Amino acid sequence: MNVRVLARRVVVLLLVSAVPAAGQTPAPSSAVPAIKEYLEVIATREAAAPDSVPAAIEVLGGDELRSRGARDLASALRLATGVDVAPGGDGGPAASVPELWGLREFDAFLLVVDDVPWGGAFNPALATLSLEDVDRIEVLRGPAAVTYGAASFVGVIHVVHRRGAQAPSLARIRGGSYGSGGASFATSLGLPWDSRLVVDADREGFRDARTAFTRGHATWRNSHRWGAGRVLFDVDATALDQHPASPHPRQGSALAAQVPLDANHNPADAFLNERRAAASLALERPLGDKSWTTTVSIARATQDVLRGFLTGLTATDNARGVRAQVAQVELYADSHLQTVVRRGLHLVAGADLLHGEGEAHGADFTYTAPLDGRTAPIASVPAALDIGIDDRRDFFGGYALMSWQALPRLSVSGGLRLNVANEERERGDGGEVEPAGEEEGADRTDVRPAGSLGVVFTPWQAHADRLRLYANYRDTFKPPASDFNIAEGEGDADAEERGGLLKPETARSVEAGAKLRTWGGRLWLDAGVFLMDFENLVVARTVNGLPGLINAGTQRFSGLETGAVAQVSRDVSVRASYSFHDAHFRDFVFEFDGVPTQLEGKRLEMSARHVAAGGLLYASGRGPLAALEVKYVGSRFLNKRNTALADGYATVDASVGYRVGRWEARLDGRNLTNQRAPVAESELGDAQYYRLPSRRLDVSLGVRF
Secondary structure (H helix, E strand, O other): OOHHHHHHHHHHHHHHHHOOOOOOOOOOOOOOOOOOOOOEOOOOOOOEOHHHOOOEEEEEEHHHHHHOOOOOHHHHOOOOOOEEEEEOOOOOOOOEEEEEOOEEOOOOOEEEEOOEEOOOOOOOOHHHOOOOOEEEEEEEEOOEOOOOOOOEOOEEEEEEEOOOOOOOOEEEEEEEHHHEEEEEEEEEOOOOOEEEEEEEEEEEEOOOOOOEEEEEEEEEEEEEEEOOEEEEEEEEEEEEEEEOOOOEEEEOOEEOOOOOOOOOOOOOOOEEEEEEEEEEEEEEEEEOOEEEEEEEEEEEEEEEEEEEEEOOOOOOOOEEEEEEEEEEEEEEEEEEEEEEEEOOEEEEEEEEEEEEEEEEEEEEEEEOOOOOOOOOOOOOOOOOOOEEEEEEEEEEEEEEEEEEEEEOOEEEEEEEEEEEEEEEEEEEEOOOOOOOOOOEEEEEEEEEEEEEEEEEEEEEEEOOEEEEEEEEEEEEEEOOOOOOOOOOOOOOHHHHHOOOOOOOEEEEEEEEEEEEEEOOOOEEEEEEEEEEEEEOOEEEEEEOOEEEEEEOOEEEEEEEEEEEEEEOOOOEEEEEEEEEEEEEEEEOEEEEOOEEEEOOOOEOOOOOOEEEEEEEEEOOOOEEEEEEEEEEEOOEEOOOOOOOEEOOEEEEEEEEEEEEOOEEEEEEEEOOOOOOOEEEEOOOOOOEEEEOOOOEEEEEEEEEO
16 A cells, blocks of 8 residues: 555544544543643744644653753654754764755754744854753744744744743753763852853764764853843853764765775864854833834854865875864844734734854865775865855845634634845955955845745634644745855856856745644644745755755655654653655756756655654653653665665664652663664765764763752
């Protein structure tokens, strides 16, 4: 039987069997609480129940994440419906590469932290993301066409941290495999206003040769009443030192056999170090029956880079290295008004600006790396950083969001945004960004509307139980990714005509689904289907051994996603999900060895059709705790021509621990099946793939006070 047909039948059966007959509502058990329902703000900027929004939204609570021992984005979203996060990637071992709706691209989604885009002007700053003291993570699957300036195509991940004196003070120490360890401390300060300080430090080692990272992080979050409103002020700082891993090269239809597992071809003493500091100020003020919110954030990040990638499987001069220094500044400002126009009609209207400036200086060089990776390659690194890149980006938009309760069981919502995007980019040689007579400048401005329209219908409701059906249409626009790649190859012909800038990415999508809350609020079932046509997707390519980016014609993404959460007893909860994704090229001509090839109908590389996950959590206020999580990722092609197929794989994570009084001791095991499958393709190394980290164990001890 066709997998897609089977999945549809399973979803229908679950929905039909879970909905009680009309007028028959199961009495909630006083001994078993309903699933804790968090309000989301990522979709509408107004606090709303996720099932009242016509889009696929999932919220994972911080208490659940801590009980599961989740410390990074990959482990936190391991059980999220339709999401697969590959640890590591080109951003270093501390980074990750999420996949939503079947697209694994580091810039196709938007990362938001405490209502502020986190690296949104350029690329999501995943390596500096901290989940310490997290309150919840909101996941919006599909395009975000209206809010937060830099739109996303396949989803938004919003990380919200705890603030205020109501949160408990916590301390934790841990140690684990490959010399890993860390400590964290979070407390509410005794100040005249709500103030919370979080400090954490981690050292993470890996089985890969000469691969590790050390991260120190601190954040200070403040909230103070301002008349009938309040003022929020946050400061965040991260110091991150990474020793990067090497992706595994492919030869033909399989990973190269002459390169051992965990080989590292980076130059000796390679590093990928980053310093990031950010501050934000938000003012929330009621104005009669209206509410006005203004947010301003500024962030500065610097990177110091020495790394390299194989360019061939020969014995000598087989690698290219990069030495670079990058500085970026980002400014985000948003001001919007929320009002009730009349009963049942809500309006949010505002404008935002996302500004980014970046400057890079560097040089590339050739060196020889032993293919077995046993010894660190010695490379002659240029002292003069004589290649310069200067990039300035501005995203400005005015927007309006409307929600209308047209009938007691029918709501309509929509949004419209006018985008004004400008980018100025210059690249030059000779040690200056603008060397006289040699600069390569580009300037592009795009003005384009974007918007969304959705409906939610509630055919059945009894007390807290309800069934809601939804559908939406979204039209999304986004300027392409902008990197600071010093060793960059020649651009495509269309980009050269525009001075080197790629075409903006656009997408149109439709989505429909059902959200069921039943069994006294103890069982949630979500199911949805989607279809998105994408134009000008930015993909990696290599010319003469040098990496670069090009637009990739048109693609189509479609699929089915289902998820379930059940609170079986007071201490036992279950999560399960299954997704089918079909991502393929509709029209894209790509040159292979100088031969133009039409890729129509070929699946996008690294996109698995089948993704499934299941987890069981036992967590009480005292006594034992345990978690078991299983995830399956289906087969996926490693290349655009679909000639190299990687097998599907399953991983198992497990945790055991004990809580007594204010203390908690636990043992967490990750990737216990020790799968080392290729999970993310490098955009800097040609036909090279980062593999899943090896099995690891962590022991930790925590206390509340």
